[in-house]
Ligand SMILES: Nc1nc2c(ncn2[C@@H]2O[C@H](COP(=O)(O)OP(=O)(O)OP(=O)(O)O)[C@@H](O)[C@H]2O)c(=O)[nH]1
């Protein structure tokens with residue numbers, strides 16, 4: 090079954106805890122602190138596997154958690170790092186944060202994407218030794234791993250997308266110009282899943298065409314099958330719009346053309362602006378009058394116009410040549426950039442609970458919701474930092490710290506994030 094959208098949850102492994110331990114040796118009275126650090130939790134990594142062509146695997150397994158790091162131990166032995174969990178996805182998978190809809194990654198090459206970082210291992214007690222605190226009896230716990238709910242969307246990578254109503258001859262066209270062998274038949278929605286065909290122009294010059302299920306009016310509102318599949322032509326550098334020139338099913342090809350363009354505009358205005366050439370198919374069934382009327386209309390509206398009879402490859406090479414010439418002038422296939430998430434866009438969590446633990450002048454603040462904000466925002470960014478400070482204030486954490494007796498210069502530890510308190 091072809092599945093091209095999925096929702097999954099990914100969680101990085103928890104970091105191992107730092108150890109509290111003291112050096113012991115025969116005849117040595119009181120050794121210094123020697124607890125090892127915890128190991129980092131494993132990351133959840135998404136990686137392209139070109140053998141995969143759908144997101145079907147994700148229908149059954151939805152939650153992925155990487156292994157934890159192990160705890161530190163005495164003798165300054167650090168814990169082991171948790172192994173990374175690799176999830177394989179088909180080429181062209183676009184990853185979005187489900188909560189905000191922001192794009193996190195476009196897996197359109199062999200570059201892996203760390204979808205959920207494992208938590209850092211906690212520090213062992215030696216890190217907390219100072220001139221005034223020589224026997225720190227505490228260590229830092231490992232941080233929880235990042236957790237994200239992701240939407241995965243497969244957007245095929247093709248240079249050229251075929252558009253057209255059902256039965257106009259899209260599959261017939263791709264089957265004569267490429268190696269692809271889709272089913273061709275005289276009923277609507279013969280093609281149910283997108284098919285890619287490679288067109289070879291010789292001398293290592295080739296391009297990829299995507300045949301998608303027929304589009305009908307209302308496709309972008311979910312009528313018929315079309316809407317689901319428009320996403321597969323979203324990356325295409327150009328479009329070939331195939332028409333039934335003879336109107337052999339009783340429709341007017343000019344109306345078909347305008348309807349589909351209106352659908353494109355509704356689905357994604359950018360897509361509607363993409364270069365389009367028109368291939369009038371079924372010329373064997375069309376009258377000269379029909380063809381002239383169609384050609385005049387397209388020329389008036391600025392479209393290159395070609396005539397063909399796909400099943401016998403009449404006129405198809407001219408279409409291919411025109412496509413190749415056009416592609417040479419066009420930018421490469423669309424790749425999506427990561428979008429930044431501003432803290433204010435994050436969903437507000439209910440009940441801002443937190444705990445504060447004080448260990449010898451170090452203030453440990455723990456709160457899952459706060460961790461989420463920390464993990465999703467870039468604290469090197471001034472605005473994000475300002476927001477974070479506001480959160481500490483409005484949630485009452487700053488007040489609680491003062492109530493617990495925090496002094497100027499004391500250390501505040503919020504998972505990985507540490508700062509010196511300034512009133
Ligand atoms: N006479 C004639 N018939 C054609 C021509 N091109 C395609 N056909 C026929 O039209 C029917 C539909 O062709 P397909 O290539 O399956 O059309 P499609 O656009 O892929 O259709 P869907 O996958 O249902 O959207 C088939 O019976 C083809 O044999 C043509 O140029 N002339």
Ligand SMILES: [Mg+2]
Pocket residue numbers: 259260261271272273279280301302303
């Ligand atoms: Mg088809």
